[in-house]
Amino acid sequence: MDANAENTIRVLIVDDIAETRENIRKLLQFESDVVVVGAARTGIEAIDVARETEPDVVIMDINMPDMDGIEATEAMLRDVPFAQIVMLSVNNDSDYVRRAMRAGARDFLAKPPSGDELISTIRSLSILAHEQKSKLTTPLPQVASQGPAGRGYTGSLRPQGKIIAVYSAKGGVGCTMLATNLAVGLDTDDTPSVLVDASLQFGDVAVALNLQPKNSFSDLATRADELESEYVEGVLLRHDSGLRVLAAPPRPEMADEVSANQVRKVLQFLRQHFAYVIVDTSSTMDDITLAVLDVADNLVALATPEIPSIKDTRLLFDLLGVLEFPKERIFFVLNRTDRRSGITAEAVSEHLKFVVDGEIPLEERAVSASINRGAPLLINDRSNPVAKAIINILGVLKERLVAEAEGTDEEDEAERSRLFSR
Ligand SMILES: Nc1ncnc2c1ncn2[C@@H]1O[C@H](COP(=O)(O)OP(=O)(O)OP(=O)(O)O)[C@@H](O)[C@H]1O
Ligand SMILES: [Mg+2]
Incomplete structure (x- = not known):
């Protein structure tokens, strides 16, 4: 040789x-x-x-x-x-x-x-x-x-990964359902991914994946300044599909002990080791959610075709404008669409002046069974219309992520620290 x-x-x-x-x-x-x-x-x-x-x-x-x-x-x-x-x-x-x-x-x-x-x-x-x-x-x-x-100790073992936040201005519209399914779909051998539950108080990602949260966000937050791979590896849970998961703290009061800065550091660390860091968030726009948006490269914004949700989404888009979150990095999904509701994706698009990038139909029984069983539809029932819709969304999202990654080299890195440098 x-x-x-x-x-x-x-x-x-x-x-x-x-x-x-x-x-x-x-x-x-x-x-x-x-x-x-x-x-x-x-x-x-x-x-x-x-x-x-x-x-x-x-x-x-x-x-x-x-x-x-x-x-x-x-x-x-x-x-x-x-x-x-x-x-x-x-x-x-x-x-x-x-x-x-x-x-x-x-x-x-x-x-x-x-x-x-x-x-x-x-x-x-x-x-x-x-x-x-x-x-x-x-x-x-x-x-x-x-x-x-x-070469800090967070030295990357792979090119910097993408942090993808899944957020809705209104609660209960399907963020956890979408985040878990997207994470399962994005996690491949080529793009190992981690799903983070940043809905720290009442996060239910672990439940939605039927995982016992032995460790949680708190275990990384307390060591946010000195994270090292072996330790982090031990804290992450492993779903049967291979997806790694960082669960929310087991008790709501433990969320108070996690600071926005710690959230930033944990996510920044994870992006050094995973191609995609998918973050499920709480709809409360508090300093934790702001920290997630601060470091996120992409945002999957979720709404339902109902007036209160659309109104809150308008406020969200206004806020994102103020925060200078790049519009092209927002992927807008309408969940629970139903022909009978009378509000179409086109109407929502028109009203918000924002293109709807994907739609997921209303399917009460299948979705709630999947959440209750802790079995994501993308794994267990791919022929279901909700799973099919998510597979479509994944295709478009992946294409966008890859196109962005190819263009990133030319982008000014300074853009990363664009939001509140607090
Ligand atoms: N496409 C859908 N069709 C029917 N029901 C749905 C759909 N998507 C989500 N749901 C139902 O909506 C409820 C809320 O879903 P989920 O927990 O994913 O929302 P969330 O935005 O994470 O809520 P929270 O604000 O509590 O975190 C669940 O009971 C779920 O079964
Ligand atoms: Mg949720």
Whole structure:
């Protein structure tokens, strides 16, 4: 195997114990795309070897003579900024993990790692290394060296994901029903997604998915300043479909302890790890909901074809205008449409001067059975008219998200922090 070939994954092993270095080398020897380009016994030696060999991935022990793995990580990244560092330690004390992540480490594995986890970690990090390397070698524009300070512990393992808020100015119009189904539909191997219940007081996403909320938003909020992947992974619930879920706190009074800033930080963290972060919200326009809108890239706004809902939607659109939420990032859905109601989507569009992007028919029995059973229609009854309507909506929404993503590079990043920089 050519160690310099473009797709080769160059690995450096750093450990003071010869046997550990050898064991890791053995675990990697049959991987045709992986080449161990060097090994080092101490932190200082590791920095020198990294400079010479320019590894994509470094497997780094924490406790070593002369300089520990955390200091070595920080120093190494100044010379080889694209290197992705995986810490190996018997000690997974959260203080260690936090320090390592702050120094710029990308992942943490318990010692001794299994072959599978080691290889899959190396493979996923190598993609990032290759991307960063190609950016660094592109002569224009000038790329700032990504020293440790620039590689916060929330360092992205994937390109920045999209935060999609599902909101209605009026309660009870179907946000949870739509958010759960959209999340199930958006979550694929290529676009892993997480559904967040930001209706903190009386959120019912977990119920709608028949999940036992062992952990909740509160567990991340209290640690919002020091989130790290392994911990977050443990807090998220997993739906049978594979979708990850962040449940609302189990008791309404616990919602009071969650601040708007914490909500912002949690969502920003999740977007580093998921392609789509779908957020179900409460219709109360409080500081929590404002925080969600502040960081959201897209908004799925929901209404029903009834006068009170339409009136409140007009107020919502006015408010979004004041907040300078880009109009083209709003996806407007009319739920519970019924030929007999007398108010058509066209009439709503006309009245609000806003295009209705999707319609979901009224289907009392099927929807309420699906919510009560905790079984989203998109999984359990795809031939149902509501499921069909949502599948249509998903198609249009996905197309829009992809088109936006393709255009995003040219957009000014400053637009992200457009809303209330409080
Ligand atoms: N298309 C539909 N047809 C019939 N019933 C529907 C439809 N969509 C939602 N519902 C019903 O409306 C009720 C409210 O739905 P849901 O809980 O999703 O709304 P919500 O906006 O999240 O409410 P909340 O403000 O309480 O969070 C549920 O009982 C659900 O069964
Ligand atoms: Mg709800």
